[in-house]
Amino acid sequence: MKNKLLLLTVLLFAFVSTNAQYSVLLVDDDANGYDEWSYVQTALINSGYSYDTINIDTVAPDFATMNNFDMVIWHTANDGLDLHLWDTTATVQFNPALKQYIDAGGVVWVDGLDFMYAKYGSAPVDFAAGDFVYDYMGVSKYACQSHADDTVGTYVGLTLALPTASNTITTIDSIQWKWSALWYGDGFEITTDATSLFEMGPADYDFAGMVNGLYKENVITTSLRIASLGDGSARVQADIDLVVKEMIVAAEAGTFAKNTPPAGYSVLLVDDDANGYDEWSYVQTALINSGYSYDTLNIDTVAPDFATLNNFDMVIWHTANDGQDLYLWDTTATVQYNEALREYIDSNGVVWVDGLDFMYNMYGSAPVDFADGDFVYDVMGISKYACQSHADDTVGTYVGLTLALPAATNTITTIDSIQWKWSALWYGDGFEITNKAIALFEMGPDDYDFAGMVNGLYKENVITTSLRIASLGDGSTRVQADIDLLVKEMIVAAEAGTFVKDNTSITYAKEEQNIVLYPNPASDEITITFESAKNASIRVFDLTGKIVLTDVIDENSTKYRFNVSDFNSGMYFYQITIDNKAYSSKFVVVK
Incomplete structure (x- = not known):
């Protein structure tokens, strides 16, 4: 009993x-x-x-x-x-x-x-x-x-x-x-x-x-x-x-569970638009519908730091039509992206900047030429900020951009043309691009003042579009399906390794260590060099977080080699711990 x-x-x-x-x-x-x-x-x-x-x-x-x-x-x-x-x-x-x-x-x-x-x-x-x-x-x-x-x-x-x-x-x-x-x-x-x-x-x-x-x-x-x-x-x-x-x-019992996308390729949506239209929510909807893992960050007073950005494979930096005091840019006199975003780019993260007036915010009215040594030229692949729709249109022909068309070099997206929820887009930027950049979209139609001027491009892992993607439509109303299609296809291309930084050698200066990884991308063998290997170890992770390599580094060595020929194509993360300090970054394997 x-x-x-x-x-x-x-x-x-x-x-x-x-x-x-x-x-x-x-x-x-x-x-x-x-x-x-x-x-x-x-x-x-x-x-x-x-x-x-x-x-x-x-x-x-x-x-x-x-x-x-x-x-x-x-x-x-x-x-x-x-x-x-x-x-x-x-x-x-x-x-x-x-x-x-x-x-x-x-x-x-x-x-x-x-x-x-x-x-x-x-x-x-x-x-x-x-x-x-x-x-x-x-x-x-x-x-x-x-x-x-x-x-x-x-x-x-x-x-x-x-x-x-x-x-x-x-x-x-x-x-x-x-x-x-x-x-x-x-x-x-x-x-x-x-x-x-x-x-x-x-x-x-x-x-x-x-x-x-x-x-x-x-x-x-x-x-x-x-x-x-x-x-x-x-x-x-x-x-x-x-x-x-x-x-x-x-x-x-878990009946009412949030649909969490599977672990894998991840995207951070950064809203840098202070105009209060909340257009970012339509991009967020596209991310939800894409099935990819994502998060959103609406900037109030502080832009995300590198540690935050580095948790994600891709960052969509959304400015909508805000052309004042953007957090996108460095606040110093140097014309370049903010420090954390630059470090993220240098670490092979994919960055997609979209909106209107983000060039105007830093340079004012077009045209502005760029040359080798300028951030806009070297990193973004833009040789000239050439025009803005409506602002620079010839009076009597068009009053704004009515159409954007895929460029001949665009092998990524399947949308046949882009319109907006208005009959015309005002203040869309047109660019001339460097020979190392690839055009994605260009202004149209054929009789538009700036027909053929590029308004979407990428250079390596930096994508620049002046499309105001949250307002894609049919000329009178917003069409969420078009936003969904464009966003998903760009992420799919990013995950496939289309937007890869071309690094023969990348140097990461981390406190007293000077860590260099090469080649990147790699297909057979990768070498990492460093100043010292005191109590040093390495771990390599795939996109799902699975450890694919772990090893202890010879204390007398300043170089570590590992074979990636058996790795699948894609993005990987490595972490080197030296004397109880961890240094992390990414590399890409291509076949």
Whole structure:
């Protein structure tokens, strides 16, 4: 009997410990004063899970606070005014801290009425790729509101919500409320990568089948007013308990998991645009759709340092149409990229700079010639900053650039022509390029003043385009598919080793060591030289982080050779540790 009791105690402790590990933060964003959040709190108490509550007064919780929890339930009840849920800027997305929490993999469940109305007003509103609501929430259309959009004479409000066929999470057979009907419940159409949980009913209701509960990855959206579930006349706490606990159980089981791209080639998107248009988000969408591992960095006051950049294989430095005080450039009198970006380029990282006016920011109006010894000439492959569309166009022919065309030397992209969300692009730069650079795009059409002038090129591992890639379109609206195609094809080419620094020998001066690796790229053997080899060792990693070589270096040697003939083509990382100090960089193997 004692053994059975001991076993039961152990099992009970294990169960309680598991629940205690998974934690939930309930955020009350309802300023209407009904205190409905307390019924959700009761459900959390009854669930046995670890939880805390925050009732927003004037400030929403910051990322550090939310990041202490595995799941956040953001409860709006029926408040549709001045919600802290949304960003307070012109950008239509969740507040920055909540978005950061989502991006970090936290599970977010937003429930209530009118939270869409708070940002968009009355339904219907359509969304598309590039919109936060579409990309993160999985909503393609905010289609209706119960009662507000019901046909008079049939129903006056939503009387029933039913589990959808794809709902494998909850066991409640139907949802009612403490009233006979729910007013201002939202109905949605959802994206193909979202999963429906609940839909409006019954079958003869005006919006029967319209989704009112769904999830996409780690973001759950329900317009159920969960704190007021009932039997049509009174609140039923047991129903609230059941729905809340089953959703948390599913979250803990990993049902609502952020789709993390597989480890491999990685891209950092740096937003250096202070004009506030948030165009970077469309490039971010392209990165999401590409399937590559990525991160974003929106520059506030400090540009990313080399250590940050060096975590990634490729950096897209996005300036949009900002032509003032860019962090792209060195702040000294020397005309070159900032120090960290230059070191990243020297370390074989691929850099793609795109936007308008980044040349104007440093040089003012065109034309400006460059020569051997100039950074723009030597590193970027530009011999002349020749013109800007619109600013230098001949009056009476074109007022801006209407078309960009792939150059004959462009073997990377398949897009047949580039237009924008406007009829013409203003302040797009045209370049003359060096004989060591390769043209990707040129200005068009044939009768344009600067037809044939290059506006996209690369030299080794530095790509320069003046395309404003976040605004590609059909001449009247943005076309996300074109942005997706261009971005993905450029990354695919980068991963394939197209943009490789031509180094017969690269010298990395690291404190007292002078480390030289050659040749780079290599196909057979690589040699690394250094000042001393005291307590020295080397490790080599492939793109997945797998160690492909590890060795101890002879203490009496100042040179180390290793064979790469059996390595697959691609980028590799090496780390030499000398006297407890580590030095890292990259090399490329080509076959």
